[in-house]
Amino acid sequence: MPMHIETLSLISAVQSLALAILLWAGTQGGSGSARTSLKMRAGALAVESAAWGMLAAQAWLHPAQLLLGGNALNLVAQGMSAVALRMLLRESLRWRTVLAIGVVGWLGVAWFGVIDTDYRLRVLWGSAAIMADIGLRMQALLRGGLRRSSRARRALLVMCSASALLLVWRNGQLWFDFNPPADIIQPDTVNYIYVLLSGMQPMFLSIGFLLLYSETLRSELHQLARVDSLTGVKNRLALIETATQLLSHAHRVGRPLGVLMIDADHFKSINDRFGHGGGDKVLLALVGSIRGTLRAGNAIGRIGGEEFVVLAPDTGLEQAMVLAERIRRTIESTPLLVEGHLLQLTVSIGAAAAEPGAQEDVMNLLQRADAALYAAKHAGRNRVMAADPALAGRRLLA
Template identity: 40%
Template sequence: MPIDMPTMLVSILVVALSMGAAVLASGWRIPHRDGLNFWGQGLLLLSAGFILFALSVRLHNPWLIWLGNVLLAASYASVLMALSRFHAHACPLWLTAGPILLVALFSLVFLHQGEWRVIMVEVVLLWQWCAVAASVLRCQSGPLERGRWLLLLGAVLMGLVYAVRIVAQWLDWGQMEHLWPPHMAQVAPHLLSLSGLVFLTLGYVLMTKERADAEFRRSARLDALTGIPNRSAFLDTFQHVLAQAARGDWPVALLMADIDKFKNVNDTYGHLAGDAVLRAVAQRLQAGLRAQDTLGRYGGEEFLVLLPDTPVSGARTLAQHLRQSVEQMVVSWEGKKITVTISVGISGQIPAGAQDAQALIDRADQAMYAAKHAGRNRVEVADALPPPVSTPA
């Protein structure tokens, strides 16, 4: 069955144009950090290039091929820019503008020498796809692996397109500088490029979706104000640590810290100032913890600190350090300086299955209110403490 090259070029054009329009539409009003705008623009440039190549078959005009090659190089540069934007990396000028200038120069110098024009131009285009593949491999995406590997497969296919064409031209497997009559060395690369475009775009869109999903899952487990784990996420971690501690027979300690007289901060300076104080306290507490410790916001102005493999004596030392750190903290708000203190309660045990997470939280809560009842800005350990007569703020 004979293959009509103009028809094949139009098919690639339709696919590239449709995907470009779809990517631009899906990226509308989405933060530019995803690079969807660059990706969509690249597909539209590719479409324009293939329009010129299809016209050159009918009009036999080498200048159309020259301009088409330049648009092709610009399209691949846009792919690199999209990847750089996605990974928040700077894209060197020599990787974007350099290939475009080289393609324009080689296409002009060898305008009427089709054999050399094909070799020189497509060596540059092959280099561009090698740069794309290297960029994909260099950026470790973590949870974005599926999209990343689809993208890499597409880049390899596109690089293979130009490697085949260069070898075919060098070995004189048909006139690669002409699109008519078609030769298998022409047809195979164009089929590869069609597959490559599909894999590339699906991979890139999947990467953006997976990153958005990962960020949504992460934000659902973080407190929106302080950026630390919320109550639900903290309790999940707590149960997991207790189970590990029971198997390993090592101690677990829990701190509950509450900002003293926090209502006075809101009443005196306003709730926005209170939010600033909450953020500052969370940062101070986080800065004083070890890598294995977990800080969470329990509710209101209360924070929980989970200390794996820590006896009560070690927890008391750390709690005193955290208390002093917060006491020394100064929060600037509209020209005023706000200082606060915290009261800290401690509970701890060697888990044996008799007590669950909530029991430890209740004991830490009881110790924290005992610290408030004893004068605030104190640390108390839960050790058969009687419930406090009142619950000072």
């Protein structure tokens, strides 16, 4: 059965438009940069569909319209696809680079298509622009290394590589064939294969994009399930997971792990006086003060109400108590302005540490820190107490 460029192009146009509609429908109800990237990918498919539509309708168009308009739409679609993928991967979008690639690519195609006509150079110039957009996609996909890439990233890398190889094959055929076609619309085996394979790319690339989109959403949901919605620190689930990892590492390398259990003193009276809105502001300020005293590698989480936990790797009990006292003094010396009233907040802190060689689990370590916190509150609040019996009752002074 004979093939026709117009028929193949029409099939590709319909397919791209259908994919664009499906992807756009998939953005309804979503939010954030992932949703925006999916919208942009859908827009790129719609633009690509218009480019294929022009090729399908070439009998009704002036050659210059097909050349300049079709290539402009194709380059715009390629650029949008590169930006959409980089947005989904949360990489810098490179808008200026993409715009420069599109403009330079189109000007070269226009020059070799209208002014100094040379079909092979025109194809080579346009292919170089598309290759540059593919390079931007692959750069983002390869960030972090191939070994750490997810399945969706690797699938998209394969598809982008296939797109690049198709361009190399087409240009090779044009430059090394003794009788190359004079234009894309000329009936020729090279043109048939190129149009057929190019028309299949939107479907496969969109499948890969959707796989990566789904993977990104799962990752975001995983993170949201582990972040305290008010303070932005780790919630109880994430804190236990992090503590388990840090404790396992501490056991493995023979280093201590310090744990601080922190509780705001008389917090109920703050809620009673200022309401839960005022209490929330106090908790946010409290988290800010604690974070300001921590070093890189320390972790903070909220385990409920006004109670927080700090995990300090490579920190023994003595060092943990020094850190706890620094936190206590910082909070005590930082008056808070709540609804026009200055508020003096204090905290009680229980300190514990998993020392090298002591094989204890996370829950036992947290329970010891909690017992020390209870002792601090029982002893009068606004103080640091240690879980270690040798330091029981000791309070570090300024």
